[in-house]
Amino acid sequence: MAKYCPECGKPVGGEKFCSECGAKIPVAEIPEDAEELKTMIKNTLQKKNFDLAEKCIDRLVEMEPDNFGAWNNKGIILTKNKDFTGAIECFEKAIAISPDTEQVWFSKGGALLEMKRGKEAMEAFYRVLEINPDFKNAQDKFLDALKTFKEQREDADDEEKGEENKSDDKSSEEKEPLKTVECPQCWGPIPIYTEKRPLNIECPNCGAKGKIK
Numbered sequence: 001m002a003k004y005c006p007e008c009g010k011p012v013g014g015e016k017f018c019s020e021c022g023a024k025i026p027v028a029e030i031p032e033d034a035e036e037l038k039t040m041i042k043n044t045l046q047k048k049n050f051d052l053a054e055k056c057i058d059r060l061v062e063m064e065p066d067n068f069g070a071w072n073n074k075g076i077i078l079t080k081n082k083d084f085t086g087a088i089e090c091f092e093k094a095i096a097i098s099p100d101t102e103q104v105w106f107s108k109g110g111a112l113l114e115m116k117r118g119k120e121a122m123e124a125f126y127r128v129l130e131i132n133p134d135f136k137n138a139q140d141k142f143l144d145a146l147k148t149f150k151e152q153r154e155d156a157d158d159e160e161k162g163e164e165n166k167s168d169d170k171s172s173e174e175k176e177p178l179k180t181v182e183c184p185q186c187w188g189p190i191p192i193y194t195e196k197r198p199l200n201i202e203c204p205n206c207g208a209k210g211k212i213k
Helices: 034-046 050-063 068-080 084-097 102-114 118-131 136-174
Strands: 179-182 189-192 199-202 209-212
Touching: 034 050, 034 068, 050 068, 068 084, 068 102, 084 102, 102 118, 102 136, 118 136, 189 199
Parallel strands: none
Antiparallel strands: 179 189, 199 209
16 A cells, blocks of 8 residues: 655655655655545645545445535546546535535535536526625636626627528528529629528628628
8 A cells, every 4th residue: 555644745655754844744645534634635735735635534434424525625626637627516415515615516516617607607606695795806717707608609609690591591492482583783684582580691792791681
């Protein structure tokens, strides 16, 4: 089993003391005792040794599957590692244990926002503000999520309109026009295949564009 300094988390071999951080404490394996694990998690998080902290957290949740802090901390580590899907799963487990803790909802919203899941991120930040209306960062992030959601909706609308236009173009090739209008640029005929108004039109001869209201 690998051994680590319980103070800074540095992997070590057979030495009795850690030479990296200068701590005068014995080198130890990942503890089997829950309280010792919690101490090592705290120390390794402070030292930003996230790999070892995650290993300790995994061991701890095997012993204490309802440990809110462990799931929340693992979610934060996975967020730092850009594993947003895994982070959200951890935050959801933490929320199931403590549903009214604002910080974990905020962390979940941040991960969702990184994944461009605007609507779900809005819901998470809104929940934060239900718990604590004065949470300024949540107010700002809610607006960021709202902006992302609006952009996604506009993109979806544009894509839908593009598909409709493709469908109209395909249909127009297969049937006779209802009528034609005269192009104001080249005076050529522009075929009209639908009664839908307003209707964007384009001259097949010169490419001039217009709209029928």
